[in-house]
Structures are given as C-alpha cells and as structure tokens.
Amino acid sequence: MKRITLRAPRRAHGSVCQLCQFSKSFPRRHRTLHTTSISTPPRLNILLYPNATHATPQRRNFGPAFGLQNGIARRFASGVPNTGVHGDPEAMLQEVLKEFKTITSSPRVPSDEAVGQFLQRCSELVKIALSNNYKATLPPTPQGDNNATSSLLDLDVENGRNGNTISAVQTTPKKSTKTPSKKSSLQTKTAIKISSMLNDFLRDPKIFISPDVLRQYTLMQAQLMEAEHFPEIFSLYATKPIPNDNGSTITYHKPNPKTVKNAIPQELANIALDTAIEKKNLPLCLAIIDESFCKPAYYRSKIFRKAALPLAGLATAPTAAYAAASYISTLQTAMEPNTALWVSFSGILAYIGFTASIGMVAITTANDQMMRVVWIPGMPLRQRWLREEERAAMDKVAVAWGFKDPRRIGEEEGEEWESLREFIGMRGMILDKTDLMEGME
Structure with missing residues (x-):
C-alpha cells in the first residue's frame, strides 16, 4: 500500500518587492530546534539532589538565539563606540572645561592636590584624543536605515544560496575613505581647545606654577605639538607672583627670578626645543633658548648641580692634605718632623691643584x-x-x-x-x- 505524503499548503505572497518581504514589518518564521536531553531516573534525582524542586521537563527553544537577524545585530553592535564618559573624548572635554571654569572662577587659591588632579585629567584626555582609537560621537542613525540595512543583508544571504552573492565587504573602503580626514580634523580641534585651556590655566594669577605643574604642562603641549606659548610660560615660571591665601584676601609676593629653584630644567627645555624644531619655527626656537638656557637662574643651577661637589672637595683639600702630611712625617727619620710635614703638605697640594687644573681645561676645551x-x-x-x-x-x-x-x-x-x-x-x-x-x- 502506497503512502501518501501530506504537505501543508504554502501561503501565497502578495505582489511585494523582495526588500519589503524581508524587512522587519513582515516577521520571518524561525524554525524551532528541538533537543532532547538524557533523562535521569526520578529516584536517582532524589538521591543526588534531595532539596531540588523537580519540574516537568520542557523542550528548549533555540530558534530566536540563532536567528539571522540576531547574528547581524550582534555583528554590528560590537562596532558601536562607547558613549560612556570615560571613553568619549567630547564628554571628557566638556567635564574638564567645566572643572577649569570652577577653579579659575573660585575666589580662593586652589590647593596643589586640586591642580594636580586637574592636570592629570587633562593628560588622560590628551592621550585619548591623540590615540589611534579616537572615535567621535556621531549622531544616531534613523531606525528606517537600520531596517533597510538588515533587509539588504538578508537579501545578501538569501541570494548567496543561488550564486548571486553581493559582497558587503566591498563597501567598506568607501566608508573608510572619509574617516582619516574627519578624525584628524576632530583631533586638531580637540588639541587646540586643550592647549588654549592649559595656557589660560597657567596664566591665572591664583595658580602657582610648581616644578611638577611645569613638567606636566610641557609634556602635554609637546604631545599636542603646540609650542607657541613655551617662552611665555617659562618666563612666568620665574617671574609670576606667588599667591598666598590668608583666608579672606589673597596676597601676592614677587619671587626672585635668579634663584636656583626658578631655573628651567634642561630636560623640559630640550623637549620644548624639539617640539619647536618639528614645527619649523626659527623665532620660537631662539625664544625658547633665551628663556631657558640664557638665564642667570640656569647658570646658578648648573653650578649647584655639577660644580658644588668638586668645589667642596677643593675646599676640604688643604685640611685633608695637612692630615696626610702629618701622618707621613712620622714615617721618616731623614728630616725633622716639622720640615717633613710642610714638604709633604706642599707636594700634596701641588699635585691636587695641577691635576684639577688639567681636568678643568680638558673639560672646558673639549x-x-x-x-x-x-x-x-x-x-x-x-x-x-x-x-x-x-x-x-x-x-x-x-x-x-x-x-x-x-x-x-x-x-x-x-x-x-x-x-x-x-x-x-x-x-x-x-x-x-x-x-x-x-x-x-
């Protein structure tokens, strides 16, 4: 006896285009995948899990989890930029600008900790803005475009079975052609805003420019390639009045620009000079040299750092030579002890002076x-x-x-x-x- 195969009649589709057929307005029917798990005898379940509540086993539905539209949604969701505050440079910039206005508009002198934290946030913003992973916040795409994109991708998959695959990867270069220029313009605008804000921050009379503040400022401006204000800030570092908060009023006292502590460190001056050289700005390079290496404070700092120890050794050399000569005079019997003392003392001093002179000439004439x-x-x-x-x-x-x-x-x-x-x-x-x-x- 022959078996007759019964098939469900197909639903007739209206006269619609393929794009509307596969859009979200006509939900697709997903095939439900049924699986049967290995059942455990009830008695064994009671012995193994006495406190567990046994319910009627149900079939698990994996259909929606493996749907084509869900896979495409997950595929494109991974490329959406993070809109959090810590990952969005625009939001971070607005927060930093708000904090800048709060500090500068305050009638009190900010503490060193507050200034350090503000500069640390600026440094983090500079790193994010100049990184290769910089992503600008773009306006959201309308929902209709998402439906059309999903429908086209569905058509791509459906037509791929018939050999008419339209590669979506081919459209990628067209989208990425405008990314570098847009990215560079956004980075340039962000860099200009941060640089201008840092300059105004250090110009504020209530901000004390400490060595750590100067170091962070120089490093950030070098990363931003903004070296036009290095001479001005270097001059303020030595001549800016120091604020003193007395509670109700703020008093300022003028510092001595020739002291050792007001000298520009050589490392920071070289960083600023390298940045100006990369900018190909000759007047700026000469101005940086004038404000850093040509100041009396730098000369005094160099003497204190490099010549203090040799000068101290020369100052204590006569005492050490006399002690050594006194000991040497007791080890001989050819001369009187007093004569041997002064002969030894003169010889030791002559050797030290001659050697030091030759060394100084060799160092200064190299x-x-x-x-x-x-x-x-x-x-x-x-x-x-x-x-x-x-x-x-x-x-x-x-x-x-x-x-x-x-x-x-x-x-x-x-x-x-x-x-x-x-x-x-x-x-x-x-x-x-x-x-x-x-x-x-």
Whole structure:
C-alpha cells in the first residue's frame, strides 16, 4: 500500500518587492530546534539532589538565539563606540572645561592636590584624543536605515544560496575613505581647545606654577605639538607672583627670578626645543633658548648641580692634605718632623691643584660634541662651561635648518639662515667655522 505524503499548503505572497518581504514589518518564521536531553531516573534525582524542586521537563527553544537577524545585530553592535564618559573624548572635554571654569572662577587659591588632579585629567584626555582609537560621537542613525540595512543583508544571504552573492565587504573602503580626514580634523580641534585651556590655566594669577605643574604642562603641549606659548610660560615660571591665601584676601609676593629653584630644567627645555624644531619655527626656537638656557637662574643651577661637589672637595683639600702630611712625617727619620710635614703638605697640594687644573681645561676645551656651532677664540673657559647647553641648543637648531648631506654643509643661504648666523655670532659663537669643517683641518 502506497503512502501518501501530506504537505501543508504554502501561503501565497502578495505582489511585494523582495526588500519589503524581508524587512522587519513582515516577521520571518524561525524554525524551532528541538533537543532532547538524557533523562535521569526520578529516584536517582532524589538521591543526588534531595532539596531540588523537580519540574516537568520542557523542550528548549533555540530558534530566536540563532536567528539571522540576531547574528547581524550582534555583528554590528560590537562596532558601536562607547558613549560612556570615560571613553568619549567630547564628554571628557566638556567635564574638564567645566572643572577649569570652577577653579579659575573660585575666589580662593586652589590647593596643589586640586591642580594636580586637574592636570592629570587633562593628560588622560590628551592621550585619548591623540590615540589611534579616537572615535567621535556621531549622531544616531534613523531606525528606517537600520531596517533597510538588515533587509539588504538578508537579501545578501538569501541570494548567496543561488550564486548571486553581493559582497558587503566591498563597501567598506568607501566608508573608510572619509574617516582619516574627519578624525584628524576632530583631533586638531580637540588639541587646540586643550592647549588654549592649559595656557589660560597657567596664566591665572591664583595658580602657582610648581616644578611638577611645569613638567606636566610641557609634556602635554609637546604631545599636542603646540609650542607657541613655551617662552611665555617659562618666563612666568620665574617671574609670576606667588599667591598666598590668608583666608579672606589673597596676597601676592614677587619671587626672585635668579634663584636656583626658578631655573628651567634642561630636560623640559630640550623637549620644548624639539617640539619647536618639528614645527619649523626659527623665532620660537631662539625664544625658547633665551628663556631657558640664557638665564642667570640656569647658570646658578648648573653650578649647584655639577660644580658644588668638586668645589667642596677643593675646599676640604688643604685640611685633608695637612692630615696626610702629618701622618707621613712620622714615617721618616731623614728630616725633622716639622720640615717633613710642610714638604709633604706642599707636594700634596701641588699635585691636587695641577691635576684639577688639567681636568678643568680638558673639560672646558673639549669640542668633540660640536657639529656646526663652535666658540669664538678668546671666550673665557668659565663662560664656555656655563653656556655649553646654550651652544648645544644653537648647534641643534643649525643642524635642523641646514643641509643633511655632509658634502653640502656651508652652502646654505636664505633670510632665515643668515639671521641665524648673525644671531649665533652675537652670542660669541661661530657657525660653520672653516678650520673645523671636514677636510679643512
């Protein structure tokens, strides 16, 4: 006897296009996947789980979980930028600007902790704004576009079974062509806002520019490639009146710009100079050198850091020499102890003085580190030693503005180059001295 296969009649579709057929307005019927789990005898369940509540086993439905639309939704949901405050540079910028207005508009002097926390937030914002993962907050896409996109992707999958696959990956380059320019413009605007805010923050009379504040400011501006205000801030670091909060009123007292603590650190000055060189701004480079390496505070700081210990050793050398001579005079019998004492003392002092003089001359006359800028003949040795960082900075600027090819050194010309040569000559230096050039020894 033949079996007759019964099939359910298909529902007739109206005259609609394929896009409307697969849109969300006509929900699709998902096939329900039924699975049967291995059943456990009731008695065994009672023994293993006496406190468990046994319910009637039900069939699990995996249909909606593995639907095509859900998979596509999960696929595109992973690319949505995080709109949280800590991941959105625009929201973080607004919060930082709000905190900036709160600090500057307050009638009291902010504490060092508050200033440090504010600069730390600015540093985090700078890192996020300049990172490669910077994502701008875009307006939300209308719901109708999402439906059309999902419908087109459904058509892509359905048509792929018939060999008419339309690759969605081909549209990716068209979307990414405008991303770099938009990203760079947004980053530039954010960098300009942060840089201007930092400059106004340090100009505020109530803000005390400590060494840590100056360091954070220099590093952030170097990351933002905004070096135009380095000379102004370096000058404020040494000359800005120090605020003092007395409770009801704020008093200011003028600092001494020549003290050691008001010297610009060499590391920060080099960072600022490198940033100005990358910007190809010659007047800015010379201004940074003037405000950092050419100040009396920097000379005193260098003497304190590098010459204090040798000078202390020279000061204690006579006492140490006398003690050593007294001990040596007791070890001989050829001369009287008093005569041997003074002979030994004179010999030890002569050895120390001669060796120290030779070492000082060797240090101050060394020119192996010089490339294109050297001292003019007759420059005192103490000036050479004190102003070595200034000469090195001028040398760095000359190398950056001149030809990189060693065979063309000395052939530079132009208004900027001539002004640089004249500026270096006014400082007691020579640019491209012929006697020290390669092949002219």
